[in-house]
Amino acid sequence: MRLAPLLIVLLTALPAVAAEPLRLGLLTFGTAQWEIETMRTHGIDAAHGIRVQPQELAGKDSSAVALLGGSVDAVVGDWLWVSRQRAMGHDLTFVPWVGMTGALLVPEASPVRTLADLAGKRVGVAGGPLDKSWLLLRALATKRHGIELDRIVDRTFGAPPLLAQQLEAGRLDALLTFWPSAVPLEAKGFRRLLDVAAIPAELSLEAQPPLIGWIFRRPWAESRAAEVEAFRKAETETRARMCAPGFDWAGLDHLTRATDTRTRDGYRAGFCAGTPGVVELDSARRLYALLAELGGEDLVGPSPVLQPGTFW
Template identity: 85%
Template sequence: MRLAPLLIVLLSALPAAAAEPIRLGLLAFGTAQWEIETMRSHRLDDVHGIQVRPQELAGKDSAAVALLGGTVDAVVGDWLWVSRQRAMGHDLTFVPWVGMTGALLVPEASPVRTLADLAGRKLGVAGGPLDKSWLLLRALAARRHGMDLDRAVNKSYGAPPLLAQQLEAGRLDALLTFWPSAVPLEAKGFRRLLDVAAIPAELGLETPPPLIGWIFHSGWAASHRAEIEAFRRAEAETRTLMCAPGFDWTGLDRLTRANDARTREGYRAGFCAGMPGMADLDSARRLYALLAELGGEELVGPSPVLQPGTFW
């Protein structure tokens, strides 16, 4: 009996059983990397009682394979893809992470002032013909000017770095690209003609749902609800930290590849502007219908309507 107190002391000194890690599939140099790196370096996952284990993936196709194959628990993507996968029998679901982001850029001295001025000009489009920003831009051109932008411009699709080089070399008159790729171009003096985030409201979608978020299996979520909620709290605290005055963004230069204060501030501003709101299902259904009309089955798959359960 006299050994009992000593046994209690020894047992209390043992480390607690490690929580099952959340395996996150992250694209190399993607903006989610910035957040997860900050979360882990400040041990905010530990604070919230979870372990986050990032796994670097090569691209969107690799992320899809990893998630569907079960080698990661969650990846970053958009809810249109989730709805498409649900229509095909996969039990994926989505929680918001960032809103719609992207920009249409032109050289500072360009005579292009409106979308109508793009007619007959060379436009670079990052992400390909089914990129959501490109589809929304086409819808906006039709609304503003009765213009079929797809036919009115000479399009070049490609990766953001390649298109950025072509814009700088004068081989493109304008570039529609993702916001992280727009920041260094703006730092070099290129002018933002239009912000993609402003398009939905002009199309009658006053409360557009965040397009990008975390995607995971509903079955996995059912048995990891507490971990998901803890992760979301850790995420919110991480973003608050990163967007607070005085946070040192130079510590992320390895990931952002920023090499000057203006570019670094552009990344900070863009990241902090993308904080998600609540998902409005009615607005999501209307946006889905619009994009389905423009992108067709190639974009949304076999379902003409947003699938139930798309949003967690």
Template identity: 45%
Template sequence: MMISRRGALRLAALGTAAVLTAAGAARAAAKVRIGVLKFGTVSWELDTVKHHKLDAANGIDLEVVYFAGEDATNVAMLAGEIDIIVSDWLWVSRQRSEGDDVTLAPYSTAVGAIMVRQESPIRTIADLKQKKIGVAGGPLDKSWLLIQALARRDHGVDLTTANEIVFGAPPLLSEKAMQGELDAVLNFWHFCARLEANDFRRLVGAEDAAKALGASAAVSALGYVFHEKWANDNPDAAKGFVKASAQAKDLLARSDAEWQRLAPIVRAEGAELEKLRDCYREGIPARTIAEEEADAGKLYRVLAEIGGEKLVGSAPEMAPGTYWPELSK
């Protein structure tokens, strides 16, 4: 069959349009690689992003890469093998002070707490003296340091010398607390939520300590961390990811059905699932970057005083740019 010159031109134009459309789609779906722990709480939000195609809706193709430990994700991001990880503002500040260009977009204000059994006679921090306390995260964990600072200031108690401190993995410490082998346990927020659903109560949270020590509201303890150069070179991808994250948070904040869908990933049901849902929702950041930075700066000085160079290095103040400057524009 012969094709007229006009028909040939029309086919050529359609072909060109198809190529341009494909190229535009390729640009729209920029690959973004995020490294997370296999069974971490961040997976709940990322699964929501992928399940509802919020990444595609914001012009990115999100690839979730799983790692066995936090150190491995840090190394991979610093080496450029992945684009984004989840870490805390203190780590970001230290990296920036040492010459790296990492920066942070707030992810969650949820933090740990010291938990005791409902029937425990321990009612205040002062009651912790001469008790056996489990601490997750190690001796330089931010929550542990903030609670130590509060105990010293308001109760004259040095928790590190007045008690038997047991450091360990979060699930192991929760198990020991439930078995009655610990008088109290400081654990990460999601382990605290599970304990709270199983006849435990909060004695004091790191958020309470932070506010008592000068923060005006809950500070985003964790954030999505990436190289500032990567974000500057890929602004649509970086902003697209932040938007997809915000949309996932909005869905998780208002939809109980979404939490039922996530139940197998969360590995909880009933009252425990509801407690985890409620604590996640309470941890959704709701403040401006300026407010976050101001309070983080105050807490940095408290942490630097008690944690010293082992925690913050030689920088006396939080590094400028710790929070991604683009978010304040």
């Protein structure tokens, strides 16, 4: 009988979980899936008084439609897109999640040692001609060697899996790809020529702003500000747990598709290296200006400057 008062005390000590879930639009094989599944499996969302509800989306276009249409509360994307949407009248805002990551890979025996050595080579670029990593790589090549990569290489744009296959088959001499796609290639012996995260510092952007984050509709976020803040804390705690010694990354193999320890360790290292720092608006504005100069209106839309309110 004495257990009843103790049970009441324990139950009242638990945080009340919000009635409405946070509906998160996630790409089927995106790295956000790893974190959100961990958050839910370990009850970290509930510990912070919220309930996250993942909804799988097919691609970036469907993410934009789902967010703007209100069928999800948040999606993962970059703040340049948020600024562009704000300039077009969509009141969105951005919460940092991941720093700038990616890699330029070449075969282990490749004679390519510098960006200048890429002249005349076949280079694959994950994404399209407006991919941010590609634009930054072009800027770096100009600064280091006075060359325009866009003109001196035989470039191929496409999806990371297809380009990875072409690199392995010897139909590409180098590949600029997102870090989750670089990990299994490095495990197979391909060499990292350059880390995308190192580029901003060479371009005098020492405090690089996290490029990828959670995007909300601002009116919705303001109406549920306490839950947004709770989600940020839950996300930080989840990442810390995943990056702590002893976390079982093998438990995520069904999402990462890792089949060996080296690949699994590579995913852990890449994920943890992406932990975002504090956003410095001046650095963000300078990076925006650089990318706007390189990508033009096709990248940033009608606004040549970073829109106020882009960051939450």
